[in-house]
Amino acid sequence: GAVVSQHPSWVICKSGTSVKIECRSLDFQATTMFWYRQFPKQSLMLMATSNEGSKATYEQGVEKDKFLINHASLTLSTLTVTSAHPEDSSFYICSATLAGQGWNEQFFGPGTRLTVL
Amino acid sequence: QKEVEQNSGPLSVPEGAIASLNCTYSDRVSQSFFWYRQYSGKSPELIMSIYSNGDKEDGRFTAQLNKASQYVSLLIRDSQPSDSATYLCAAPYNQGGKLIFGQGTELSVKP
Numbered sequence: 001g002a003v004v005s006q007h008p009s010w011v012i013c014k015s016g017t018s019v020k021i022e023c024r025s026l027d028f029q030a031t032t033m034f035w036y037r038q039f040p041k042q043s044l045m046l047m048a049t050s051n052e053g054s055k056a057t058y059e060q061g062v063e064k065d066k067f068l069i070n071h072a073s074l075t076l077s078t079l080t081v082t083s084a085h086p087e088d089s090s091f092y093i094c095s096a097t098l099a100g101q102g103w104n105e106q107f108f109g110p111g112t113r114l115t116v117l
Numbered sequence: 118q119k120e121v122e123q124n125s126g127p128l129s130v131p132e133g134a135i136a137s138l139n140c141t142y143s144d145r146v147s148q149s150f151f152w153y154r155q156y157s158g159k160s161p162e163l164i165m166s167i168y169s170n171g172d173k174e175d176g177r178f179t180a181q182l183n184k185a186s187q188y189v190s191l192l193i194r195d196s197q198p199s200d201s202a203t204y205l206c207a208a209p210y211n212q213g214g215k216l217i218f219g220q221g222t223e224l225s226v227k228p
Contacts, residue, residue, distance in 0.1 A: 107163060
């Protein structure tokens with residue numbers, strides 16, 4: 001149980017284009033989903049917290065107009081990187097917590113590797 | 118002090134030995150802790166969670182929580198080369214559900 005999927009697993013795009021990444025909880029309902037970014041040899045950096053049906057909460061320094069997050073249902077959240085540039089190239093990982101779970105366990109998706117040319 | 122701190126390593130142990138990974142935390146995090154394993158190029162995988170003082174065992178893994186000293190550790194018995202990975206310690210902020218991660222400890226198990 002507690003499986004989280006992401007799609008696509010990798011994407012290469014040209015500078016200036018937008019890329020959408022999907023995060024799904026496959027066998028549970030997730031009240032909250034999180035989006036992280038990880039650069040090589042660095043730890044996870046939380047970008048935003050996404051609750052179903054409400055606006056995402058962005059961490060300091062993360063541009064909400066550049067990283068659009070939609071959490072339309074208890075099993076799906078999407079991250080859209082708008083007007084991507086080479087510095088946005090990174091490993092993007094989502095995670096989800098179980099509805100009603102009080103202990104904050106997060107289950108991670110497999111990640112999406114974005115390369116912007 | 119950072120909310121959650123780990124030694125970055127690398128920690129190198131021979132196959133079959135006990136690997137000991139340590140993490141200290143501040144008063145700004147709640148006292149439920151998680152250990153994640155992250156292989157190179159992959160996303161983190163939850164391997165242990167601990168909420169109460171003392172030890173919690175799961176197979177070759179033992180998590181230890183000492184609230185008085187504000188540290189949590191992960192012991193891996195009979196270490197295998199397949200255990201070579203980065204291990205992340207995490208705890209939630211007091212004020213919200215988001216997790217704070219340590220910088221991770223890189224473990225290398227030599228055959």
